[in-house]
Amino acid sequence: MRRIVIVMSLAAVALAPLRAAVSTAEKRRIEDAATVLTEISAVPEKGVPQDLWNKAACVMVVPSLKKAAFVFGGEYGKGLMSCRHGNDWSAPLFMRLEKGSWGLQIGAQTIDLVLLVMNKSGAERLLANKVSLGAELSVAAGPVGRDARAATDANVTAEILSYSRTQGLFAGINLSGGVLRGDTDDNKDLYGVNVNAREVLLGDTVPMPAVAEPLLKALRKGV
DSSP: OHHHHHHHHHHHHHHGGGSOOOOHHHHHHHHHHHHHHHHHHTOGGGSSOHHHHHHOSEEEEEEEEEGGGGTSTTOEEEEEEEEEETTEEOOOEEEEEEOOTTGGGOOSSEEEEEEEEOSHHHHHHHHHSOEEBTTTBOEEEOOOSSOOTTOOHHHHHOSEEEEEEETTEEEEOOOTTOEEEEOHHHHHHHHSSOOOHHHHHHSSOSOOOGGGHHHHHHHHHOO
8 A cells, every 4th residue: 555655656746747837927818818809709890700700720819919029128929829629629829929020010009919820721831830921821911890791802812810909999900020939938838748739729639728718718709
């Protein structure tokens, strides 16, 4: 019996590094991303067209992006991305949006960004490595409103449709020149180990972390 207890104790110690240690800032980012989606869904006539939301393979949210982040210091914004699994959504992945030529043109001090990845091939390319928006992955400002029939050809064919929200106003934004990549350190905090980004978003072996339930609930609600 004593030997069993010792073995179990050693196993617990060995598995300790696998336990996620999400920081307060990371937890807040998850909650803020969920809030952005929930608030957008409350005003569908001014948000993402339902048809485009239904077609999107993945959704990325960058909440409370400060203009200063693109002017001083780090030059990146942090958000989360989740992809569709049939009628549900995958566990999320922390992502970084790095500065492009558009960064200094943002007039507001704080904005929320919502990106729709419109097909699985776009998601595959996005997860392969860091990608440049507009050059390696087509991106366009997304049309706003419940009806998407007024969208231009560029809107319809782009692999990523991007939106911004500031002071309650929701509009498409062109993110050409920005760079998207996974946030390795934050994802290790969330999952406790270095996870495979593709397996998290497109596979079926990574369970939803309990701390990410608010985001899952907001995604399930849709727009």
